[in-house]
Amino acid sequence: MGQQWLYGSAEGAIAARQTFGALTSYALAKAKTRPADSVIIDEATGRPVPCGNKPLAAVFDADETLIWNVGSMRWFAMQGKDFDPATWDQWEKTGTGKALAMPGALEAMAALRAAGITPIANTNRSTANAKGSEATLAAAGLGDFKHGETLFLMGDDATGSSKDMRRATIAARWCVVAMAGDQLGDFRNAFNKPELPPLQRRTLATAAPYDGLWGNGWFLFANPVYGPSIRGGFDDIFPAETHWEPDTL
Amino acid sequence: MGQQWLYGSAEGAIAARQTFGALTSYALAKAKTRPADSVIIDEATGRPVPCGNKPLAAVFDADETLIWNVGSMRWFAMQGKDFDPATWDQWEKTGTGKALAMPGALEAMAALRAAGITPIANTNRSTANAKGSEATLAAAGLGDFKHGETLFLMGDDATGSSKDMRRATIAARWCVVAMAGDQLGDFRNAFNKPELPPLQRRTLATAAPYDGLWGNGWFLFANPVYGPSIRGGFDDIFPAETHWEPDTL
Numbered sequence: 001m002g003q004q005w006l007y008g009s010a011e012g013a014i015a016a017r018q019t020f021g022a023l024t025s026y027a028l029a030k031a032k033t034r035p036a037d038s039v040i041i042d043e044a045t046g047r048p049v050p051c052g053n054k055p056l057a058a059v060f061d062a063d064e065t066l067i068w069n070v071g072s073m074r075w076f077a078m079q080g081k082d083f084d085p086a087t088w089d090q091w092e093k094t095g096t097g098k099a100l101a102m103p104g105a106l107e108a109m110a111a112l113r114a115a116g117i118t119p120i121a122n123t124n125r126s127t128a129n130a131k132g133s134e135a136t137l138a139a140a141g142l143g144d145f146k147h148g149e150t151l152f153l154m155g156d157d158a159t160g161s162s163k164d165m166r167r168a169t170i171a172a173r174w175c176v177v178a179m180a181g182d183q184l185g186d187f188r189n190a191f192n193k194p195e196l197p198p199l200q201r202r203t204l205a206t207a208a209p210y211d212g213l214w215g216n217g218w219f220l221f222a223n224p225v226y227g228p229s230i231r232g233g234f235d236d237i238f239p240a241e242t243h244w245e246p247d248t249l
Numbered sequence: 250m251g252q253q254w255l256y257g258s259a260e261g262a263i264a265a266r267q268t269f270g271a272l273t274s275y276a277l278a279k280a281k282t283r284p285a286d287s288v289i290i291d292e293a294t295g296r297p298v299p300c301g302n303k304p305l306a307a308v309f310d311a312d313e314t315l316i317w318n319v320g321s322m323r324w325f326a327m328q329g330k331d332f333d334p335a336t337w338d339q340w341e342k343t344g345t346g347k348a349l350a351m352p353g354a355l356e357a358m359a360a361l362r363a364a365g366i367t368p369i370a371n372t373n374r375s376t377a378n379a380k381g382s383e384a385t386l387a388a389a390g391l392g393d394f395k396h397g398e399t400l401f402l403m404g405d406d407a408t409g410s411s412k413d414m415r416r417a418t419i420a421a422r423w424c425v426v427a428m429a430g431d432q433l434g435d436f437r438n439a440f441n442k443p444e445l446p447p448l449q450r451r452t453l454a455t456a457a458p459y460d461g462l463w464g465n466g467w468f469l470f471a472n473p474v475y476g477p478s479i480r481g482g483f484d485d486i487f488p489a490e491t492h493w494e495p496d497t498l
Contacts, residue, residue, distance in 0.1 A: 008486030
């Protein structure tokens with residue numbers, strides 16, 4: 001169902017276009033007046049990183065944010081698998097041309113670049129497969145993402161799948177006017193708590209002082225196919241006070 | 250998976266909030282200058298209905314747009330059913346208090362009303378259960394939706410589940426500055442073609458002259474749980490040119 005909605009449906013494509021449209025409008029408006037702060041949080045202070053005179057950028061996750069991994073997702077689905085790390089590693093190496101730009105991504109990249117905002121990818125694809133991921137993004141029409149400059153990968157530093165240190169590296173060089181992803185870890189690793197019960201995790205990610213950033217600097221893409229959002233049993237996701245049953249059947 | 254994402258996850262809640270935020274910003278900006286046209290299409294001419302001096306409104310689908318039907322959805326999931334019309338009929342009658350406002354809906358209703366924009370619901374809940382649906386919307390905190398005035402239901406006219414004639418009725422009385430739903434039929438019945446292959450249906454809904462309305466007057470909410478978006482086999486949703494398989498396993 002998630003795959004049908006995300007990869008096949010008009011509704012899934014329109015939702016992605018809407019999010020790219022909102023991000024582009026926001027970033028272009030911000031760029032006009034050069035904001036004082038990046039939308040990247042300094043995890044040592046909890047405050048945004050100052051922009052200074054740094055050049056403008058927008059930071060994107062890659063998978064299911066810039067690109068639809070339709071080649072590998074079809075393979076996994078046909079095997080009846082959710083995910084397999086060895087197959088994914090091959091996909092990073094050889095998937096070039098078999099991933100598609102997300103609906104609205106090409107228009108967004110063009111509009112951002114025309115406004116002097118550099119798109120940067122911060123993804124948990126592996127440093128070892130940098131060439132494959134650079135080629136996959138380019139073949140999807142998304143333009144140049146260059147490892148170490150505009151493409152940041154898992155293995156670039158010693159902190160594994162957390163993207164916080166890579167965000168700090170990016171924010172040290174760039175004034176980041178917008179950030180986008182399909183997972184909470186694309187915004188702050190402190191939100192990425194798959195071990196928390198879903199409703200507690202929701203409360204954490206939508207609490208002050210960061211809640212106002214959603215849709216205002218931070219843009220989340222719907223991904224009902226994989227990730228820590230796909231968790232929980234009936235009692236975890238349906239609050240007890242909403243339990244209902246029909247009188248007669 | 251769709252239910253976990255939509256009803257349980259931080260990501261699903263954030264996506265809904267973002268869409269309500271974008272709609273509210275758009276509607277408030279439009280209201281300031283009174284637009285010439287509604288965002289409702291006159292299906293006889295293909296052109297927007299003129300606003301004249303009509304009062305301002307925003308039109309919403311109800312289910313999975315204003316309200317989360319968590320009571321009935323949990324019941325269906327526990328029975329291993331997708332849907333059952335007799336149970337749904339009871340839900341419309343007796344579900345009051347067991348449906349929740351969608352994340353961001355309460356803030357959006359308050360902001361629209363404060364700006365002089367009346368929220369109107371156009372839903373395929375049944376005319377026979379008008380009282381139940383009025384009570385369900387009110388109990389979720391969404392305010393007054395009154396049948397025939399600000400609540401339009403299936404059975405209000407002779408055209409069944411098509412919402413086009415109800416939209417015409419609404420646009421004859423109101424200047425509609427924004428419209429929202431989780432299904433293509435919430436915007437134009439001509440898009441609501443479950444019989445079309447998914448990729449053709451996507452092309453239809455994102456083609457000129459209406460494509461520019463998505464995110465600009467029309468706002469779609471992600472619903473990976475039910476509806477005509479949940480269709481198609483592997484070959485329908487994954488284009489042949491993106492087929493891929495690993496070299497070795």
